Amino acid sequence: MKILESSPGRYDMGIRILTLGRLDGVYDRLTAYIIKGQKVLDIGCGSGALTLRAAQKNAKVKGIDINPLMLEIAQNRANEAGLTQNIELCEMGVAELGSEESESYDVVMSGLCFSELSEDELGFTLKEAKRILKIGGFLLIADEVRPKNIFKRIVNWLIKIPLVIITYLIAQTTTNSVRNLPERVEEAGLQIESVRFNKMGNFIELVARRPEETTK
Ligand SMILES: C[S@@+](CC[C@H](N)C(=O)[O-])C[C@H]1O[C@@H](n2cnc3c(N)ncnc32)[C@H](O)[C@@H]1O
Numbered sequence: 589m590k591i592l593e594s595s596p597g598r599y600d601m602g603i604r605i606l607t608l609g610r611l612d613g614v615y616d617r618l619t620a621y622i623i624k625g626q627k628v629l630d631i632g633c634g635s636g637a638l639t640l641r642a643a644q645k646n647a648k649v650k651g652i653d654i655n656p657l658m659l660e661i662a663q664n665r666a667n668e669a670g671l672t673q674n675i676e677l678c679e680m681g682v683a684e685l686g687s688e689e690s691e692s693y694d695v696v697m698s699g700l701c702f703s704e705l706s707e708d709e710l711g712f713t714l715k716e717a718k719r720i721l722k723i724g725g726f727l728l729i730a731d732e733v734r735p736k737n738i739f740k741r742i743v744n745w746l747i748k749i750p751l752v753i754i755t756y757l758i759a760q761t762t763t764n765s766v767r768n769l770p771e772r773v774e775e776a777g778l779q780i781e782s783v784r785f786n787k788m789g790n791f792i793e794l795v796a797r798r799p800e801e802t803t804k
Contacts, residue, residue: 610786611637611699611730614699614730614791614793615637615638615641615699615730616641617793618638618697618699618728618729618730618793618795619638619641619642619645619697619728621695621726621728621795622641622642622645622647622694622695622726623645623647624645624646624647625646625647625648626647626648626694626695627647627648627650627692627693627694627695628642628647628648628649628650628693628694628695628696628697629649629650629652629688629693629695629696629697629720630642630649630650630651630652630697630698630699631652631682631685631696631697631698631701631713631717632652632653632654632682632698632699632700632701632702632704633651633652633653633658633659633662633677634653634655634658634661634662634699634700634701635658635661635662635665636651636661636662636665636666636675636677637699638697638698638699639651639662639666639675639677640662640665640666640669640671640675642674642695642697643666643669643671643674643675644669644671646674647674647694647695648674648676649674649675649676650675650676650677650678651675651676651677651678652677652678652679652680652681652682652684653677653678653679653680654679654680654681656679659677659678659679662675662677663677682705682709682712682713682716683709683712685712685713685716685717685720686716688716688720689720690719690720691719691720691721691722691723692720692722693720693721693722693725694721694722694725694726695721695725695726695727695728696717696720696721696725696726696727696728697726697727697728697729698713698728698729698730698731699729699730699731700730700731700732701731702729702731702766702769703731703732703733703764703765703766704764710766710772711772711776714772714773714775714776714778715776715777717776717778718776718777718778718798721778721798722798723798723799723800724797724798724799724800725797725798726781726795726796726797727773727778727794727795727796727797727798728794728795729769729773729792729793729794729795729796730791730792730793730794731766731769731791731792732765732766732790732791733765733766733767733769733785733789733790733791733792734765734766734767734790735788735789735790736789737789740788740789740790743788744765744788744789744790748765765790766792769792769794770783770792770794773794773796774796777798777799778796778797778798778799779796779797779798779799780794780795780796781795781796781797782794782795783795
């Protein structure tokens with residue numbers, strides 16, 4: 589997705605085309621777990637797709653992102669929607685999650701950001717997500733993943749190779765489909781509630797909870 593983030597103004601339209609409009613349904617399903625008054629963290633909030641949905645439910649949302657231009661778009665969208673009282677946007681990377689208070693969030697969510705993190709960042713982010721979630725709190729994730737089935741993996745690569753090349757030429761960077769996300773979420777001490785893959789097996793919607801027995 590980095591290719592779109594280098595021109596954030598076109599990000600929303602581009603993401604709609606790339607995901608064939610299916611992302612709206614995915615984000616609606618995930619944010620259905622959020623209720624009024626809850627404290628929510630959106631990791632890699634970008635232009636605010638998940639943040640705004642949660643704020644519309646009268647949750648108090650903190651959106652963090654390392655790209656100030658994406659945050660600017662999110663801020664404009666929050667202003668236009670009259671949701672600024674429910675939204676706090678911060679230029680902040682996952683490496684700084686240690687500054688968030690333990691057991692302080694009802695929901696931690698992230699859309700299409702984990703695939704942009706390094707292996708170390710992903711492991712750290714999942715551990716931090718567990719730490720900052722209240723007991724019983726939800727972790728909601730939607731992202732690109734590496735298909736488990738070898739045939740689907742090959743087809744996925746054939747489709748992805750041209751995108752990877754163009755992205756690298758323009759932005760000198762690329763995204764990494766996340767490997768074994770459900771297993772990694774469990775390793776971080778969270779309990780999986782539901783996992784849903786698309787037909788190609790390259791996109792996941794995952795809902796997990798911080799279980800009662802693990803207090804630290
Ligand atoms: C593909 S966009 C998704 C944005 C938004 N969540 C959405 O669904 O439209 C990924 C976002 O993750 C952000 N990001 C990448 N690495 C990050 C990091 N280490 N910490 C925080 N945000 C990061 C990018 O700046 C970008 O805005």
